[in-house]
Structures are given as structure tokens and as C-alpha cells.
Amino acid sequence: xxxxxxxxxxxxxxxxxxxxxxxxxxxxxxxxxxxxxxxxxxxxxxxxxxxxxxxxxxxxxxxxxxxxxxxxxxxxxxxxxxxxxxxxxxxxxxxxxxxxxxxxxxxxxxxxxxxxxxxxxxxxxxxxxxxxxxxxxxxxxxxxxxxxxxxxxxxxxxxxxxxxxxxxxxxxxxxxxxxxxxxxxxxxxxxxxxxxxxxxxxxxxxxxxxxxxxxxxxxxxxxxxxxxxxxxxxxxxxxxxxxxxxxxxxxxxxxxxxxxxxxxxxxxxxxxxxxxxxxxxxxxxxxxxxxxxxxxxxxxxxxxxxxxxxxxxxxxxxxxxxxxxxxxxxxxxxxxxxxxxxxxxxxxxxxxxxxxxxxxxxxxxxxxxxxxxxxxxxxxxxxxxxxxxxxxxxxxxxxxxxxxxxxxxxxxxxxxxxxxxxxxxxxxxxxxxxxxxxxxxxxxxxxxxxxxxxxxxxxxxxxxxxxxxxxxxxxxxxxxxxxxxxxxxxxxxxxxxxxxxxxxxxxxxxxxxxxxxxxxxxxxxxxxxxxxxxxxxxxxxxxxxxxxxxxxxxxxxxxxxxxxxxxxxxxxxxxxxxxxxxxxxxxxxxxxxxxxxxxxxxxxxxxxxxxxxxxxxxxxxxxxxxxxxxxxxxxxxxxxxxxxxxxxxxxxxxxxxxxxxxxxxxxxxxxxxxxxxxxxxxxxxxxxxxxxxxxxxxxxxxxxxxxxxxxxxxxxxxxxxxxxxxxxxxxxxxxxxxxxxxxxxxxxxxxxxxxxxxxxxxxxxxxxxxxxxxxxxxxxxxxxxxxxxxxxxxxxxxxxxxxxxxxxxxxxxxxxxxxxxxxxxxxxxxxxxxxxxxxxxxxxxxxxxxxxxxxxxxxxxxx
Numbered sequence: 001x002x003x004x005x006x007x008x009x010x011x012x013x014x015x016x017x018x019x020x021x022x023x024x025x026x027x028x029x030x031x032x033x034x035x036x037x038x039x040x041x042x043x044x045x046x047x048x049x050x051x052x053x054x055x056x057x058x059x060x061x062x063x064x065x066x067x068x069x070x071x072x073x074x075x076x077x078x079x080x081x082x083x084x085x086x087x088x089x090x091x092x093x094x095x096x097x098x099x100x101x102x103x104x105x106x107x108x109x110x111x112x113x114x115x116x117x118x119x120x121x122x123x124x125x126x127x128x129x130x131x132x133x134x135x136x137x138x139x140x141x142x143x144x145x146x147x148x149x150x151x152x153x154x155x156x157x158x159x160x161x162x163x164x165x166x167x168x169x170x171x172x173x174x175x176x177x178x179x180x181x182x183x184x185x186x187x188x189x190x191x192x193x194x195x196x197x198x199x200x201x202x203x204x205x206x207x208x209x210x211x212x213x214x215x216x217x218x219x220x221x222x223x224x225x226x227x228x229x230x231x232x233x234x235x236x237x238x239x240x241x242x243x244x245x246x247x248x249x250x251x252x253x254x255x256x257x258x259x260x261x262x263x264x265x266x267x268x269x270x271x272x273x274x275x276x277x278x279x280x281x282x283x284x285x286x287x288x289x290x291x292x293x294x295x296x297x298x299x300x301x302x303x304x305x306x307x308x309x310x311x312x313x314x315x316x317x318x319x320x321x322x323x324x325x326x327x328x329x330x331x332x333x334x335x336x337x338x339x340x341x342x343x344x345x346x347x348x349x350x351x352x353x354x355x356x357x358x359x360x361x362x363x364x365x366x367x368x369x370x371x372x373x374x375x376x377x378x379x380x381x382x383x384x385x386x387x388x389x390x391x392x393x394x395x396x397x398x399x400x401x402x403x404x405x406x407x408x409x410x411x412x413x414x415x416x417x418x419x420x421x422x423x424x425x426x427x428x429x430x431x432x433x434x435x436x437x438x439x440x441x442x443x444x445x446x447x448x449x450x451x452x453x454x455x456x457x458x459x460x461x462x463x464x465x466x467x468x469x470x471x472x473x474x475x476x477x478x479x480x481x482x483x484x485x486x487x488x489x490x491x492x493x494x495x496x497x498x499x500x501x502x503x504x505x506x507x508x509x510x511x512x513x514x515x516x517x518x519x520x521x522x523x524x525x526x527x528x529x530x531x532x533x534x535x536x537x538x539x540x541x542x543x544x545x546x547x548x549x550x551x552x553x554x555x556x557x558x559x560x561x562x563x564x565x566x567x568x569x570x571x572x573x574x575x576x577x578x579x580x581x582x583x584x585x586x587x588x589x590x591x592x593x594x595x596x597x598x599x600x601x602x603x604x605x606x607x608x609x610x611x612x613x614x615x616x617x618x619x620x621x622x623x624x625x626x627x628x629x630x631x632x633x634x635x636x637x638x639x640x641x642x643x644x645x646x647x648x649x650x651x652x653x654x655x656x657x658x659x660x661x662x663x664x665x666x667x668x669x670x671x672x673x674x675x676x677x678x679x680x681x682x683x684x685x686x687x688x689x690x691x692x693x694x695x696x697x698x699x700x701x702x703x704x705x706x707x708x709x710x711x712x713x714x715x716x717x718x719x720x721x722x723x724x725x726x727x728x729x730x731x732x733x734x735x736x737x738x739x740x741x742x743x744x745x746x747x748x749x750x751x752x753x754x755x756x757x758x759x760x761x762x763x764x765x766x767x768x769x770x771x772x773x774x775x776x777x778x779x780x781x782x783x784x785x786x787x788x789x790x791x792x793x794x795x796x797x798x799x800x801x802x803x804x805x806x807x808x809x810x811x812x813x814x815x816x817x818x819x820x821x822x823x824x825x826x827x828x829x830x831x832x833x834x835x836x837x838x839x840x841x842x843x844x845x846x847x848x849x850x851x852x853x854x855x856x857x858x859x860x861x862x863x
Contacts, residue, residue, distance in 0.1 A: 002028040002065040003085075005056070007076040009629075011037040012175065013111045015044075016138035017069035017093065019051055020116035023125050025067055031059045033078045035626050039175045041596070043137070045391045046412070050130055056081060063088045067104075070112040072097045095142075110155040111142035117158045129166035136167035140176045170252070170272045173224055183216050191226045191237055198291065201298045203255050206232040209287055211240040220275065223248045233384060234258075236290065240283045247290065248275040253384070261297035265289070304386060305379035307418045308400050308408030314339045315348065315366055322362030325353050337399050337406060338370045344399055344406050346370030360792065376401050379408065387415050392485070440590065442482070442573060443581025449482055454489070457510075457533075461493060462575030464506050470497035473538075473557055473572035473584065480568050483593055484623070491533050494560055494572065499523055499537040506535075536560075558586050565612045566619065567592045567599045596625040603630075606638035610647045613638060613677060614655040621667040636675060644680040649737035652681060653715070660714040666699050669718070678722070684730045685722050694721050694788035697795070701787040705780050708803065712780045716741075720748050720785035747778070751785040758786065762794040769838035771801045808840050812848045832856070 004021045006014035010033055018030045030053035036044065044051075056078040063085040068074060072094045074082050092104040093115055100106040105115050113135050120127065127135075139159055143151045146159065163169070187210075195208040208226070216222075219239060227235040227250040234251040247265060249258040250273050258274040267276025278286055313333065315324050317340040324336065328350055338346040348370040356362070356369050375389050376399050386398055390412055400408035446455055458474060465472030473494045481488035495502045500516055503523035507514045512527035521537040538560040561570040567589040574582040583590065592599050598620050606612055613635055620627050627635065638644075644652065659668045672678050673687035685691075698721060702712050723734060723745070731745045754774045761770055775783065783802065790798055813836055818829050835855045836848060844851060 001061045001063055002067075003031050003059075003063045003081065004028045004067040004069065005031045005077050005081050006033065006069050007071040008033045008078060009035050009037060010040065010070075011141065012040050012043070012134075012138040013113055013142040014070040015040055016134050017112040017116055018053065019131065019134060020113060020120060021067050021069055021093065022052070023120055023127075023131075024116065024123070028065070028067060029054065031056050031078075031081055039141075042391075043134075043175055046387070046416070047130065047134075048396070048412075050416075059084075065089045065091075067091045067093070068102075069093045069116070070095070072100055072106060073102075108150070108152075110146070110151040111139050113138040113142070114152075114155050114158045117161065118154070121158075121161055127165055129168060132162045132165045132167040133171050136162045136169070137172050137175045140172055145176060174228070181218075183214070184218055184222050187212060187216050187219075187239075188222050188226055188229075191222070191239075192229065195226070195230060195232075195235075197232075200291070200294045201255075203253065203298050204233060205256070205294060205298075206230060206235045207238065207287070207290065208235070209238045209283060211283060215241050219246055220248055220273075224250055224273075238283060238286055238290065243279060245278045245281065245283055245286050246275065247278065247286065249273070255299045255302060256294075257297045257299075261294060264293050264296070302383045302418060303379065304377050304381045304383065304398075304400050304408070304410055307383060307414045308379070308410045309414070310400075310408035312337060312399070312406055312409045314406070316340070317345055317367040317370070318365050320362060321353055321356045321364050321366050321369060324348060324366045325357050325362065328353060335397050335411075337409060338366060339406070340367075342405070344374065344376075344401070346372045347374065347395075347397065347399070349396070374399065377410070378402060383415060383418050386410055390415065440583040440585070441581055442583045445482060446573070446581055449485060454491070454531075457531075458575050459577075459580065460509070461506065461533075462577050462580055464502065464509070465495065465576045466578075468497070468502060468505050470495045470502055471557065472502070472575045474575060475561065475572040476564065476569050479571045479573055479583070480589070480593065482573075483571075483590065489531065491531070493533055493535045493575075494538050494557065495535065496538045496557055499535045503535045557584060561586060562601055564601065565605065565609070565615055567601060568597075568619070570601060592628075596623065597628045598625050598631060599628040600631045600634060603634060606634055607643060610638060610643040611651050611655045613644065613675070614652070614659060614672070617668050617671045617675070617677070618655070618659045618662060621664065621671060622662055639676055639680055642680070644677065650739060653738045656681070657715045660718055665714065665718075666695055669695060682722050682734060684726055684734075691721060691724075697791055698784050698788040701795075702784055704799065705783050705787070708806065709780045709783055712784055716744065716779075717781040717784045719744065720751065720781055721788055723748055724752060747782045748785070750778070751782060751789075755786065755789045758798070759789065759794065762790070762797050765797065768801050768804050768841040771798070772805055772838060772841060775802065775805065804841060808837065810837060810840070810848060813852055828859070832859070 002025065004018050004025060006018055010018075015032065015036065018032065022028060022030055030051075032053045033056050057080075059081065061084070063081065066074075066081075066085045066088045068077060068090060070093075071077065072092060074085065074090065090102045092100050092102040092106060093112055094100070094104075094106045095109045095112045095115060097106050098108055105119075107115060109115060117135055136159065139155060139162070140146065143155055146155060190210050191208045194210050195206050198205045198207060219237070223235065223237045226237065233253040234249070234256045236247065236249040239246045239248070247262065247267065249262065251258050252272065257271050259268065259271045262268055262274035262276045265276035265278065268274060281289075313331065313336060315327065315336045315338055317338050327336070328334070334350040336348055337344055338348055346367065348366050352369045352371070353366075356364065361369075373393075375393050375395055377386060377389065379400055379402055381400075389398060390396065396412045398410050399406055400410060446458070450458070461472050474491060475494045476492045477490055478488045478492065499521050500518065500523055503514055503516065503525060506525065510525060510527060512525055514523060514525055516523045523535045525533040525535065527533065538557045557572060561572060561584070564570040567587045569589070570585075570587050571589040572584040574580065574584060587601055588599075598616050600606065600612070600616075616627055616631065616635055619625065659665055659672075662668060669678070669687075670692065672681075673692075678685055678687050695718070698717060702714065702717065706712050719740070723731065726734070726745070726748075734740065735742065735745070758771065758774055775786070786798065787795060810833060813833065815829050815833070818832060823829055823832065832852070832855055835858075836851050839851055839855075840848075
């Protein structure tokens with residue numbers, strides 16, 4: 001297999017160079033290392049379908065020819081690719097060195113993309129605007145916008161070539177950064193502070209007006225940064241410097257033509273970025289003129305109805321995967337809405353269909369693989385909002401519903417065609433600085449995303465804090481999830497003062513029950529309606545020794561937040577009336593939340609509390625984030641040094657149970673296996689591919705088991721697989737450590753012993769009565785364990801047997817009936833009832849009394 005790859009944690013230059021190399025080596029496939037740089041990850045969320053590549057963990061097979069870009073040797077490429085490339089022909093393209101032992105081109109220019117685009121240009125290979133824009137982003141990113149000393153004339157020539165061939169600089173600006181001088185930073189801060197929102201023809205426009213005594217260069221760059229930081233669709237700055245007034249605008253909206261607007265003011269530019277210089281007028285006069293003239297250059301919003309495809313090609317939920325696969329090949333569609341009756345019930349993608357076909361599941365109904373987490377919109381939804389939804393949920397298509405009826409569908413391609421080059425409008429709250437600390441106002445976010453009853457409660461708690469002279473904050477997971485747009489009713493309140501006194505005061509006005517925990521200076525208020533509020537004193541925790549519970553003392557909010565596990569959980573929102581909605585973020589939690597990073601607050605975090613190892617994995621997988629590099633190193637070090645073994649079993653069990661209650665616990669289990677965590681939790685457990693297959697089968701079947709046989713304890717269900725083949729001594733150690741129920745090992749060994757026989761029975765399709773003794777009276781977790789061994793036809797057959805056993809009952813014959821017939825032995829009564837039941841399981845439809853006579857006759861003969 002011929003492969004193109006690059007270094008671990010690829011940046012834009014690495015990925016763009018892979019794409020460029022693919023233009024030169026079209027018979028190669030791109031294998032991209034996981035964990036790309038954050039700005040590249042953001043780019044791929046929008047353009048994922050535009051470029052063909054696979055992730056390194058998806059790669060299988062041996063490499064015969066290898067092209068390596070943006071690194072001078074194979075040492076930095078993913079280990080699995082390096083191992084599979086032994087003996088392969090290697091070609092290298094890199095800008096870090098002048099010489100290389102491999103074929104290819106290495107040359108000290110500003111970026112590797114320069115070398116590859118030179119080859120593309122010389123070979124007259126055509127490029128489209130998306131490719132040239134990607135290559136320009138890579139060039140700018142690696143050369144500091146062509147300002148680094150490593151930049152060469154060759155880089156400038158390639159920048160010119162890319163611009164001439166359609167590179168979009170507005171899109172480039174989204175993914176590149178440039179540092180500002182102190183003077184420029186002051187101007188930027190004031191523009192942010194003075195920003196005001198207006199509405200012109202229904203389209204939001206943000207305008208900032210200010211005067212500056214001294215001339216400050218780079219105003220266009222400053223305006224671009226303010227525009228990006230505010231996250232506004234359209235931003236216009238009106239800045240007076242000396243006798244001149246500069247009007248500079250940036251927009252990502254197709255409804256605003258800044259070029260024609262600025263021309264009307266006597267300036268110029270293009271639709272998305274333009275400026276004008278005005279003299280002889282006062283700044284207030286210019287603001288009025290700007291607002292008046294904008295009306296002539298703003299058109300109605302582009303909405304879903306304007307770009308959606310209609311009518312919509314759909315598939316029925318009971319169609320087979322094979323039928324849908326053929327339909328996709330015939331139509332070229334990469335996904336279909338799935339309907340049941342007149343109701344939209346899911347979305348099925350080409351990737352899911354292909355994977356199912358590869359596993360031989362073509363005869364299954366498509367509803368078995370469809371995604372039911374539907375993200376929908378209405379015909380009036382703005383296109384900008386559609387793009388936000390696609391990025392936020394990492395999806396490629398959105399069904400459009402009107403009055404509950406499917407009327408259209410919008411794909412990522414539709415959106416990109418409509419607004420290519422438009423920046424992603426993020427919700428960014430107002431920002432300001434004080435005492436060197438950046439603060440954000442999330443009051444508007446609270447109003448928009450929090451239930452009015454909870455919002456009113458927060459205002460009351462803040463008012464109580466005012467009255468008892470205590471700062472009051474909501475902290476932790478609620479703040480994190482508010483910023484992510486996720487509902488969270490787990491409310492933790494922290495006060496700078498005595499939490500017990502504050503709770504007593506609040507109880508006077510809030511109907512409910514108060515429970516105090518004097519030792520930890522905490523209290524819980526249980527309000528009517530079931531809402532619980534935990535109130536704590538801002539505190540600093542001291543750990544006497546690693547893995548021990550902390551001692552507590554009075555402290556401040558900063559110290560209180562510093563004791564928490566990760567930066568994304570170490571933010572607070574102030575609730576006091578004067579500062580209501582002020583986001584307190586000392587440790588960069590907001591930044592890490594935007595970048596999708598799990599980061600500890602200090603280097604001894606995992607030593608202080610090793611359960612954070614499991615929590616890091618849980619949050620990483622729940623939010624589809626990544627554990628930051630240093631945090632990952634500290635995590636691995638804590639695991640290797642045995643800190644999990646020093647932690648009490650009940651605390652580890654609690655964290656493991658939380659992981660298993662997540663939406664997709666298997667992802668976390670696999671991640672824990674990568675970190676060797678499972679081996680340290682269960683010393684005799686080895687997470688092999690075979691065990692992984694069982695786990696996948698188990699979790700896939702838990703919903704079916706719960707639907708038909710009652711609730712499944714996911715912790716015990718997972719232990720059924722984790723603790724297979726444990727000897728008595730090892731079992732007792734695990735049982736005592738985690739306080740497990742004593743009969744668990746018997747359940748596990750029953751499946752161990754019976755599974756081979758069950759597989760053989762299902763292969764031979766034996767009567768149901770043969771299987772009945774294996775599953776008689778077993779727990780829901782044991783049923784899951786049996787299903788962990790099965791897939792495909794055997795799984796479906798076993799499920800049909802289980803349902804037959806569940807639904808087959810004796811209607812006439814019972815113990816009392818047999819006693820009246822003169823049978824008094826309990827053993828014989830049980831044997832007779834079971835024999836009758838087993839005959840009915842095997843399809844005997846005769847009257848039960850007739851079957852009874854035959855059973856009694858057979859017993860007499862046997863006797």
C-alpha cells in the first residue's frame with residue numbers, strides 16, 4: 001500500500017503538505033496522525049468531507065511506498081505506520097533541513113507547502129479555491145504571516161501564486177494569528193469595550209466608536225482581531241486619529257456588501273472587508289451617516305429555505321442496509337433521512353452503511369445503524385446558524401422541518417457553496433480586563449440558556465449574598481456545561497464566607513429542607529420540586545499524603561477553584577447583584593473549553609487524587625476533547641507509579657460507575673486500556689482484542705436486554721467480562737477491594753462454562769428447551785455476558801430463544817393443580833412443571849392436561 005503521512009500532532013503545514021503530496025502521488029492514500037492542532041481540528045470540522053484521508057488508528061495493512069512530509073525522517077511519524085513501513089521506499093519533503101538520506105526534496109524555506117506547491121505549479125496541476133486557501137493558511141501559519149525570519153522569496157512567490165489561483169484571505173484570517181504591540185492592544189481593548197449592537201434590515205451589525213490621540217498603525221489588523229474575538233457577523237470600527245476618521249469593516253455575512261457601502265462613504269474595498277477615510281466631520285456625525293447608508297447595502301438574511309434540497313430523498317426504517325447501500329451508489333448521496341410512517345426517526349450516513357456492509361450486516365434493517373441524535377432546523381433558520389450547528393455537532397447534513405413535517409435537507413456542501421469564506425460565528429460574550437485578568441460577562445448567556453426558575457434562584461442567592469456581605473458563585477460543571485450549551489441541574493454554590501451561615505439565611509426565604517455538614521463547612525438545600533443546591537465555603541484543600549481525602553480550611557474563590565480537577569471545571573460565575581453573570585476564570589478554562597482540551601491545574605493533580613485519571617478519560621470522551629500533552633504525560637506517570645493502587649476501592653468504583661453510565665462507555669474503556677488503567681484497576685485483567693470484541697457486543701446489547709428483561713447494572717455487566725477466568729485468590733482480592741456481591745463469580749463462571757456449548761447449540765439450531773437450562777433464572781447482567789460472545793445470526797437466534805422463554809407460561813397446570821392430582825413431592829412437582837414448560841418451548845401446542853398425562857406416563861416408565 002502506498003501512503004502519505006506526517007508527524008504526530010499535525011499542524012496546518014503538515015496536513016496541507018499531505019494534501020499537496022496527494023496531488024503529486026494520486027495513487028497514494030493520506031494517513032493523518034490523530035490529535036491535530038486545535039486550529040486544524042476546527043478547520044476539519046467544516047471541511048472534513050472535502051479531503052480524502054484516514055486517521056492513523058484506522059490504518060491496516062503493510063506500507064510498500066511511503067511519502068513523509070514536514071518532518072525529515074520517520075522518527076516522528078505515528079508508531080504503527082513506522083512499524084508497517086519496514087523495507088518500504090521512503091520519499092521525504094521537508095523545510096527543516098538541507099540534506100536527507102531519502103529521496104525527495106528538503107530545503108530551508110518558510111514552510112513545506114512552498115516546496116510542494118512549486119512542484120504542482122511546475123507540473124500545471126489544477127487547484128481549486130478550497131485547496132489554495134488551505135495551502136495559504138499553512139504558509140501563513142508556518143511563517144507568522146510571512147514575518148518570521150525563516151521566510152524566503154520562494155515563500156512570497158508561492159503566496160502570490162496561491163492568491164492568483166483563488167486563495168481566500170478572509171478564510172485564512174480565521175485560522176492564523178499575529179501578535180499586536182502594546183499600543184495596538186490598548187486600542188483593541190477599547191474597541192471591544194465600546195462595541196454596540198445595532199440591527200439594519202433585520203441583520204445584526206456591531207459598531208464601535210472611539211477617539212485616539214496618537215496615530216496607531218495596523219488598524220485593519222486590529223479590527224480583524226476585534227471582529228474575531230467578538231464573534232460578530234459584521235463589525236465596523238469608527239476611529240478618529242488626529243483630523244481623520246477611519247471607518248473599517250469586516251463581515252462574514254452574504255447579506256452585507258461592505259465594498260459598495262464604503263464606496264458610498266468615499267472609500268473602497270471588497271464585499272467582506274473594506275474601509276474609508278473621512279475628514280472635516282465630527283465622529284457622531286459619521287456614526288449617523290454610517291447607520292443611514294447601511295440600509296442601502298444590507299439585504300435580507302439567507303435562510304435554510306433558500307439553499308435546501310426539496311423534495312427530500314428518504315429511506316424507510318425497515319429497508320435493509322443492503323438496499324440503502326445500493327441506493328447510495330445509484331444516487332451518489334452520502335446520507336439519507338430515515339422515516340417511519342410520516343415521522344423522521346434518524347439519519348444514516350454512507351460511512352455507517354459501508355462499515356455495516358463490511359461486517360456482513362446487509363440484511364439488517366437500516367434503523368439498526370441510523371443515528372437518532374437528530375439536529376434539525378426550520379426553513380427560516382439563517383444559514384449562519386446552520387453552519388454553527390454543523391460545527392458544534394460535527395454533522396454533515398441537517399433535516400429541515402416545518403410543522404413537524406420534513407420539507408428539505410441542507411448538507412455541508414450546500415452551506416459551503418452559499419457562504420464559502422464566511423467565518424464561523426461563535427457565541428463570544430463581552431470581554432474586559434481588570435488587574436491583569438480577563439473577565440467575561442455571561443449574563444446574557446444565563447438568560448438565554450438557563451431555565452427562568454433557576455435563573456431567578458441564582459438572582460435570589462446573589463441578593464442573599466449582598467445582604468450577608470458574602471460573595472456568592474455558582475461553580476464547576478454547571479459553568480462548563482452552560483458555556484457548552486448543555487443543560488445541567490447539578491448546582492454547586494460557593495461563598496467567600498461561612499457556607500453554613502449563608503445556607504441558614506437562604507433557608508429563611510426558600511421553602512425546603514436544609515442538611516448541614518459541619519465538618520466540611522458545607523450544606524445542602526433540598527427545595528420543593530426536587531431541586532438540590534449544594535453550598536460550600538470557598539476552601540483550600542491539603543492532602544496529607546497521596547490519594548487521601550483532603551483536610552479543609554477557609555480560603556478564597558481563586559484558591560477554591562485551584563483545588564479542582566481540570567481547568568474546564570475550575571470556572572465560576574458570580575451571582576451578587578452588582579457583578580451578576582461575571583465569569584471568573586483564573587486558569588484558562590474558557591480557552592481550553594473552546595480548544596477542546598482536558599488540562600490539569602498543577603503537576604501533582606493526579607498524585608493528590610488518582611481518581612482524576614478516570615475523570616480525565618470520562619470528560620475527554622464525553623465531550624470529544626483531547627487530553628493535553630503535559631496532562632497525558634502526568635497521567636501516564638501516575639498510573640505507572642501505582643497511585644491507583646493507593647486509592648480506596650469504593651472511590652475508584654464510583655468513578656468507574658460514572659464512566660459506565662456515559663452515553664458511549666466503550667470509548668472510555670478503550671482509552672483506559674491505552675493508558676494501562678484497566679490493568680491497574682483489575683490486576684489479572686488483560687484488555688485484548690478478544691475482550692474488546694466482547695465489550696462491544698455487551699454494550700451494543702444492553703438496551704435490548706433492559707427493554708426485555710429489566711434494568712442492567714452496567715458496572716456488574718462490565719465486570720462479567722473484566723473478571724473472566726479469575727482464580728479464587730484473585731477474585732477474593734477484587735471482591736474485597738470493590739465490595740462486590742459474593743455470587744458474582746458464580747454468575748461469571750456459569751457463562752465461562754456454558755458459552756462454548758451455547759455457541760455449538762446455536763450453530764446447530766437446537767430446540768429452545770436445550771438452551772433453557774443455561775438461562776433459567778439468570779440475571780440481566782448474565783444475559784448481557786452471554787450476548788458478549790455472540791454477533792450476527794447467532795445473536796439474533798439467541799435473542800429469539802430468550803424471548804420465547806420469557807413469553808412462554810403455563811396457563812392451567814401449576815403446583816396446586818398437581819397437589820390436587822395427588823402429587824405431594826415438591827421435587828417431582830418442579831420436575832413435572834419444567835418438563836411441560838420445555839415441551840411448550842419446543843412448540844407443543846396441545847392442551848396442557850394432555851401434555852401432563854404424557855409427562856406423568858414417562859416418569860412412571862422411568863421410575
